[in-house]
Structures are given as C-alpha cells and as structure tokens.
Amino acid sequence: MQLVVARVGRAHGIKGEVTVEVRTDEPELRLGPGAVLLTDPASAGPLTVETGRVHSGRLLLRFAGVRDRNAAEALRNTLLIAEVDPDETPEDPDEYYDHQLMDLDVVTTEGVEVGRVTEISHLPSQDLFVVERPDGTEVMIPFVEEIVVEIDLEEQRAVIDPPPGLIDDRAEVASARDAEDGSAEDGEDTPGTGA
Missing domain, CATH: 2.40.30.60 (RimM)
Incomplete structure (x- = not known):
C-alpha cells in the first residue's frame, strides 16, 4: 500500500x-x-x-x-x-494509520448507526473523522478519546459517545432569557422595562 x-x-x-x-x-x-x-x-x-x-x-x-x-x-x-505493508500497525496501540480508519462504521454507544468514515482530516488542534451519513450528508466527529470511545478494527467500527448537538439536534439551549417563565410572550410588558 x-x-x-x-x-x-x-x-x-x-x-x-x-x-x-x-x-x-x-x-x-x-x-x-x-x-x-x-x-x-x-x-x-x-x-x-x-x-x-x-x-x-x-x-x-x-x-x-x-x-x-x-x-x-x-x-x-x-x-x-x-x-507500507497494509497489515503494519503503529507501535502505540492507541494510534492508527489513516487507511485503518477509512470505511469504519460509526455507531453510538447505544448502537445507533451514524454512518461511515470517508475521510480523516488532520487539523493543527486535532484530527476529525468525516462521516457520511445514510442520507448522504456529512458530519465531522473530533477524533478525541472523550468522543471516540472505541476503535474495533476486527469489527470495522468506531463507537462514539457524542455530546448533545454533535450528530443531531439534541443541543441544549442555555440562555437566561429562555430560562424565564415566558412572561414577555404575547406582547406583555416585562417588569423594569417601562418608561
């Protein structure tokens, strides 16, 4: 190779x-x-x-x-x-060559299919998996141990534990305004803003 x-x-x-x-x-x-x-x-x-x-x-x-x-x-x-011999592996068991990671199936820790690794992007701060989802869209997954919790080359899969919002719309909105009880909705006056 x-x-x-x-x-x-x-x-x-x-x-x-x-x-x-x-x-x-x-x-x-x-x-x-x-x-x-x-x-x-x-x-x-x-x-x-x-x-x-x-x-x-x-x-x-x-x-x-x-x-x-x-x-x-x-x-x-x-x-x-x-x-390079395609069966060659790095000395460190926690390191991988790009060709070993290509085409891995990506699943969450709950077993939900995310997609397939189509590219490894090497950035100065970290590496990213470019994953093609079943619907043809792409998602980028940081290749860090907090997110990519397991690489199983025999099973040809990567198991991820994504934070909210990384692969879906589970992002949590953390805004003080959204945390209020909605008293400003429907055109009502909010306390302390009148003239």
Whole structure:
C-alpha cells in the first residue's frame, strides 16, 4: 500500500537540501536515511534519502544525486510516497494509520448507526473523522478519546459517545432569557422595562 508521507518544499541552502512538509506521525521511520520513496509526479523519483536534520523546527532532507540548489528547487511540491505493508500497525496501540480508519462504521454507544468514515482530516488542534451519513450528508466527529470511545478494527467500527448537538439536534439551549417563565410572550410588558 502506498501512503503520502511528505511534500517537498523550497530548497534550503546551496547543497541540495529541501524543506519538507511532513505528513506522517513516524518521520524517523518513513523519512530516515536510506529510505527509498516513490514520487508524484513519478518522473521526479524514486528518491533515496541521504541525510535528514531539523533546522529551525523544519525537517530538511537531502536526496542521493541532488547536489545543488537548482536540482533541489526542481523537486518543489513533489509528493513523497512510502510503500507500507497494509497489515503494519503503529507501535502505540492507541494510534492508527489513516487507511485503518477509512470505511469504519460509526455507531453510538447505544448502537445507533451514524454512518461511515470517508475521510480523516488532520487539523493543527486535532484530527476529525468525516462521516457520511445514510442520507448522504456529512458530519465531522473530533477524533478525541472523550468522543471516540472505541476503535474495533476486527469489527470495522468506531463507537462514539457524542455530546448533545454533535450528530443531531439534541443541543441544549442555555440562555437566561429562555430560562424565564415566558412572561414577555404575547406582547406583555416585562417588569423594569417601562418608561
């Protein structure tokens, strides 16, 4: 199975290094020296990682055969693709690869069907499941342990305990005005507002 693990950014310096936008939780495994990566466009690769280092919070890579700034700049926006065994799992039992989560059936703790995971959206603050509901609409579910309480890969399902309003209209309105007994309804004067 092929997974996109990074995108090449701009050239860094004059010796062929490039910045990369990492798209994997395991850059030391997927982008370490000696790693051979396929590319998109395919004509740019395959590329073999020669060296890697972090500079000012960004990962810099140098590929075998890329020796100057012009060659490095020619790789800009190239996607780096790793060949991954589909049965491989992360070391941490509470982590998952995106391909493991795709197409999971999503159900609530009460057994109510919500839909099917069609996409994993990686945001800076958290990841989201994009879930297609049976009626074709989509709902986004934060992939946090307070909401996604179980992932069962054997049963191909994710069990969620959604807060009110996340997947339906059970949202509770918390407004002081709504909490009053409705004395302002039907055009009646409210105390303290007269002239």
